[in-house]
Amino acid sequence: MEQDPGLAAVAYPSESVSPTAPRQIRDLVDRLATGASRHQDAVLARVVAFSRTGREAPDLDELARAVGEGLGARWCRLSVSRTGVGERSYRWPAGADQPEAAAESVVAVRFRDEQVGAIGLDTATVTRLRRPGRRLFEDIVAVLGPILHSARLSLELHEQLHTAVGRAQDIAASRRRAVAQMEAERRALERDLHDGAQHHLVAMRMTVGLLEHELSTGATASALARLEQLTTQLDLTEGLLVSIAGGILPVALVTAGLVPALESELRAVPGLRLDIEPAVAGRRYPAPVETAVYFTCLEAVSNARKHAAGASVVVALRDTYRGLSFEVSDDGPGFVPTKARPDSGLVHLAERIAAVRGTLTIRSAPGRGTIIAGLIPL
Helix, strand or coil: CCCCCCCCCCCCCHHHCCCCCCHHHHHHHHHHHHCCCCHHHHHHHHHHHHHHCCCCCCCHHHHHHHHHHHHCCCCEEEEECCCCCCCEEEEECCCCCCCCHHHEEEEEEEECCEEEEEEEEEHHHHHHCCHHHHHHHHHHHHHHHHHHHHHHHHHHHHHHHHHHHHHHHHHHHHHHHHHHHHHHHHHHHHHHHHHHHHHHHHHHHHHHHHHHHHHHCCCHHHHHHHHHHHHHHHHHHHHHHHHHHCCCCCHHHHHCCHHHHHHHHHCCCCCEEEEECHHHHCCCCCHHHHHHHHHHHHHHHHHHHHHCCCCCEEEEEEEECCEEEEEEEECCCCCCHHHCCCCCHHHHHHHHHHCCCCEEEEEECCCCCEEEEEEECC
16 A cells, blocks of 8 residues: 555654653553554464464454454455455455445455455545554555465365365266166066067967867867967067067057057957047057056056956057046956055056056956056146
8 A cells, every 4th residue: 555645754762761661651652653552563463373273264254353453443354356256255343234435445465466355444444544554554465465365275175176076966966867767767678578578478378278279189270370370479579579678669659659559469369359439549649658558558468368368358548538548457357456466567567657647546356357447647
């Protein structure tokens, strides 16, 4: 800061006072002659002490207090400049209102020819500082250089650590999502294999049974025809397994939709009837919905043929105001739903429908057949 030209140089008169005079008298003479007192050394020492703290960073709120109290200011504001981020300010007293620009005198704080921050005091305090007080202020500004530089480094390090932690958390979350997605895809592939391929395997098992019966009864012609049917079924099953293993849905489901895909798979199933509402046949649904209903129906039909051999099966689809509903019913022996194993295919069906926000219900009783019904809101 510029020296106040209105203040004349004053000789320090300590030597004109007897060294044996009481300390209070010597301080009084000092104050009368120069406007200063020996406590200025203590003020400067108090400020310098902030550069030797063992903390992670100097407490700039306390530093602002030390400077403000030492200079007798109404308020003191310290700011730290940060490249590309803006400054961070520390004010004493805490919670003091932001002063108007005209009421605050701001002096830049530099370290190695670089501005690292600033100090702001109320203009009235700066104006009334006499020569020794101004010299103390200039000394404080010089001492603040390395302190604010250290504080800036600490802030930048903290921000870099915060950014690094944030990125590490993002990476960890991304890995968790990837693992969850991989697990979901694995389970989806497992369900597709179970729901789709099993239907064909059950059909082949029944064909083999019929072929064995025809061979044992000497019906050679029918056995040859049954053998050709088995060969066709093997080819279809192989194609399905290859498609599912490659993550590819049935062509009919992708290109034509739910109803044509079900008709293609189920039209040749003996004892099965499709009851499809015209509104459903003429409409395409979201791909996840069509996939869920398709594989759920196939699995339900497969279960009926496995556990209710020879029973009549009906697959019904309805387009209602509540959404797409479907039902697979049979007139087989039935069972007690509460006794179904937790790892049974019925649990997988419920999970598949729940994945598209739908619900699945199972109604069955011994001797009364089974109904597997689902509803998917649209």
